[in-house]
Amino acid sequence: MKVHIYEVHAFTQDGQGGNAAGVVIQSEDAMLTEQQMLKVAARMGFSETAFVSESDMADFKVRFFTPSDEVALCGHATIAVFSLLQKLGRLNGRRDFVQETKAGLLRIKADAEEILMAQVAPDFGPILEPEEIFWSLGLSEDFQAAGLPVQIVSTGLRDILVPVSSLKALKEMQPDFEDIRQISEAHGVTGYHCFTLETGTSTGNPGQPSVTAWCRNFAPLFGIDEESATGTSNGALAAYLSAYGAVRGNDMRFVQGMWMNKPSLIKARTVWSSTARQAGGDKLEESGLVPNVPLDPEGAHENDIDTLGSKLQTVWVGGSASIKGETELEI
Incomplete structure (x- = not known):
């Protein structure tokens, strides 16, 4: 079985630096097992590799693997995933998304310059x-x-x-x-x-x-x-x-x-619950x-x-x- 992997560097400055992540976009008829995902992550050697698939409860389901273990969430790999999906035309011009992870359902905002992800409550x-x-x-x-x-x-x-x-x-x-x-x-x-x-x-x-x-x-x-x-x-x-x-x-x-x-x-x-600041539009809006x-x-x-x-x-x-x-x- 052949697996196609993208290398995406997240949190770059002017296209340089950042942290490399592997991204695998899975099709419904070619889903990898957990052991296969771990094997791919180990062979690629990135700090994390993300595996994207369809979700019954969100826009996408994403699982994250280090070379040795699965982790519930990875920030830089999330940025990598949605940046790649955007560049491949898979976001269809939308800006607001929800991703399913083992840490929960998390909101994502995508625009031409950057990807924003909401974290779990502190x-x-x-x-x-x-x-x-x-x-x-x-x-x-x-x-x-x-x-x-x-x-x-x-x-x-x-x-x-x-x-x-x-x-x-x-x-x-x-x-x-x-x-x-x-x-x-x-x-x-x-x-x-x-x-x-x-x-x-x-x-x-x-x-x-x-x-x-x-x-x-x-x-x-x-x-x-x-x-x-x-x-x-x-x-x-x-x-x-x-x-x-x-x-x-x-x-x-x-x-x-x-x-x-x-x-x-x-x-x-x-973001504080008693303020009027919220995620909206192309960027996060400010109001004090x-x-x-x-x-x-x-x-x-x-x-x-x-x-x-x-x-x-x-x-x-x-x-x-x-x-x-x-x-x-x-x-």
Whole structure:
């Protein structure tokens, strides 16, 4: 059986960098088994490969596989899927879609420049002791950013968010992947999403506005030592930064993959239920900002992040993608 696979890079900047994903568009009369999907993902070797099929409850059903396991959701592969479908003319000029995933039914918006995906409602998990986490990164806990906790947060996949005090420390950390794998397994998370708010003024491109945070992501539990762009992790980061009052406003821009020579730009927007802001038209419409009031780290509760009576409802994550090639495998 031959399988046709597209290579699509998501969260690119000017068509460069980003994170590569495999995309397989399945026909109803040639559906792959779970073992075949895993075999394709392993042979292609991308951090994630997405398998698209018809859905009884949404516009498309998408399953995501790393080289070693299936995962419930993948942000960059979702951006890759809908960018590819758009370029192949499979979206028929529509802009609003729902995709079925193992993380639930999620909304998608597609336009000519970028794809936007709604995340699962934020879930704020336990705050962790920093010493073990920083030790596994080759750092002491003195490098933890002031006022921000090490915490498990999810907008689709659980990650440990690790606030680092400086860009230098983020760049020079020396992760012990076996330690990170064991800690991730013990806490039931995908991996670590490390970030610093010490960003400088831009992504390095004079045409780019200032960024919110620089990030690195480690997921050795799923066979990914480091990943150059992660949509779900940055969705969780946007929710976390907004809830703790670490940023002003609702729009954020995250840079990732810079030290992998795969510079990636991930955009995020938090949406609060008491505002008039909603997804609509060609872009997400703006109608004012919700003031951020820092939470007490000890008072963070799952699915109950309230700020001045406004609930953090969801996070949209988006970016651009480029098709880089296609191939066929015999399985």
